[in-house]
Every structure is written in structure tokens, then in C-alpha cells.
Amino acid sequence: MIYLDYAATTPLSDSALSAFVQTSKTYFQNTESLHEGGLAARDLLEHARRTLAELLGKDSEGIYFTGGGSDGNFLAVTSLAHGANDKGKHIISSNIEHPSVDYVLRFLENNGYEITRIPVQKNGKISINTLLSSIRPDTTLVTIQHVNSETGIVQNIKEISERLKERDVLFHSDCVQSFGKWDNRYFRSMHIDAFTMSAHKIHGPKGTGAVYISPSVHIAPLLSEVTHERGFRAGTVDLPSIAAFVTAAEEAFHLQHEHYQHAVDMRKQFISSILTDKSIVFEGHDDSSPFIIPIRTKGMEGQIVMQELDRLKIAVSTGSACKNGQQAPSKTLLALGRSESEAHELVRISTSHQTTSEEITLLGKALIEITNTFRSVSEVITR
DSSP states (O other), X not given: OEEOBTTTOOOOXXXXXXXHHHHHHHOOSOTTOOSHHHHHHHHHHHHHHHHHHHHHTOOGGGEEEESSHHHHHHHHHHHHHHHTTTTOOEEEEETTOOHHHHHHHHHHHTTTOEEEEEOOOTTSOOOHHHHHHTOOTTEEEEEOOSBOTTTOOBOOHHHHHHHHHHTTOEEEEEOTTTTTTSXXXXXXXXXXXXXXXXXXXXXXXXXXXXXXXXXXXXXXXXXXXOOGGGGTSXXXXXXXXXXXXXXXXXXXXXXXXXXXXXXXXXXXHHHHHHTTOTTEEEOOOTTSOTTEEEEEETTSOHHHHHHHHHHTTEEOEESOEEETTEEXXXXXXXXXXXXXXXXXXXXXXXXXXXXXXXXXXXXXHHHHHHHHXXXXXXXXXXX
């Protein structure tokens, strides 16, 4: 099987697996226990927290370990929103956020908050002017993703953060698709209030992640009197997964430049391989994340293309989300002005440093074979 769905999840790296096993054997005690073993586990937890903070150039007091990206987004957004209730209950977001952010915003709407979802421009970018003009006296929080998980569109969260700070509005970003893939100097230079990270997107374990929230920001988590993670999240801390996560993060940032350039090369090769077939449309941009390659095959639903590739032992994803048994069109493509039928055509290819040139060659040939077959069948039907 050729795996090209790394934006969905990644295999555990050897170093992360080793860290998980070693920690499970040696530091299996509860980090809240007061005996020697518990204190040793606690020390390792705090070492992991400091290590991650150092990678990001942030204060370790602002690092909270979570159950992953979706869990982190919920905890961060609700804690920030509730912590700013004295100022107001107005939150601004975009119309192309990850479903986990959509879910938490609907949750807050049902609990008395007002949400403004600003539309993106035709290039998928947030208009800074539109964002700033949407701010009201009771606006407390803006949450905008860094890299879109369907198309790889990149938002300028550094500029957004700076402009919002001038207006005393908190800013959170879902950085799940950029953490470990962007230069850590980018994160170090950002004066952002909060952002979310996930382990399994960077060859760490599933069910683990982290949130950074500036220690200067007041937060109010939904659950009070919780002991773990300084009251941010309930439940026994999964120390082996945290150790594996931080190990994967160290490895990802150490090799970031090499991995990023590899993704650029793989995308360039893929685009070159499909140029002769005008029915395959590349929906990305030069400044999009090179790790995510969104395409459409004109006239073919993405689900069908995905299934045909799967039959050929090539694993990709589709922008369609299954809700109540129905395939929904890509909301990101709809936001970019594509028709509903075009939005149904989205196929997402996503790569990592493990992707090979040979795999990209086979993918290009397979897609052209699929489109040729589709055209032949269509011609027979229309005769």
C-alpha cells in the first residue's frame, strides 16, 4: 500500500515508539502520586513540558498536555472564552475552520455566545481589514487556523496576532497542520495568546497533543477543581504518550528544513506528472503547505477517485465529510467559490518525509489511468 494520507495521521516513528515503551516500563506511576515513583514520573512530565516549551521559545507555564488536536481546540477556546466573560461574549472565526473548532463554536453559541464567521477571499486568505472591521467592544477572542487541513491554505497568523494585540483581543490558532512542519523560529517569533498542537500528525502517538496559552492570559476551564495539568484538563496524564510526543517533536524540528524541502519537491514532481491531463485541477497555491496537495478530477466525485486509488493500493483522502450517511461537499472549496459539484470532487493527497519519488510517479500514472477510463466510459454512454 502506498500511503499518501499523512494529513490524517502518521505512523509512529522509531524514536517515539522507543520513548513510549521505555517510559511505560520505567515511569508507569501516576504523576499526582506522592511516593517516590510518582514524584519521578512528575519530574519527567515537567521535563517534557520544558523541552516542548524550549522548542517553541515559550514559557513552560503555558504548556498544557491534551488528548490531541480536537481536544486541545475545545479546551483552549472554551477556557479563553470563559476567562474573558467580564469583557463580552463575542468571538470571531472564519468559514473554513476545522470541524473541531466548528463544534466548539456551536457549543458556545448554544451557551449564550455570539459568533461572527468571516468569509475568506477567493485565494482562501483572511482579509485583515474584514477581520478588524468585525471587532466590537464586546469581542474577546478570535480563532483562525494556521494551515487548512483540506487545501493547505496558509493564514498569516503572525500578522493577525500583532494586529489583534493592538486591539486587546485574544487570539487562538489551530496549528495542528503546521506544528513540527514549519520552522520553529516562526513559532518563537509569534506573540500569540494560544495555539493547538497534535502528536499524531508528526509521527507521534494518537490521543496526545498540547496547547500553549500565554501565562499572562486569564483562563477559566469548564471543569473546576480539576487537579491534573494545573486544572486545565481532567484525567490521569498519559506520560508515555507525552514522552513519545515530545520526542517526535524534537525530531521533527531538528529535521524540519529537510522535510519541508522534500515536501516541496514531491509536490513539484506530482504537479509535473499531471500537467498533460487537463481534467485534473490542482487546487493549491505556491504559498500553500507543500505537505497537502488538493486536486479535483473534473466530473468525478472525490469519493469515487479515492476508491479507485484504494483499489490500486494507494491511500488518499477526500474533502467530503460523512454526516448522517450523506457525503457533504468540501466547505473550503465552497468558500473559495467552487460549485457544489466541484466541491464534491476534492481529493486530498498529503505527504511526509517518508513519501518517495517512486510513489509520486505511481500516483500520477494511476490518476491519469483513472481519468482516461472515466472519459472512455463517458464517451460510450453519450453515444
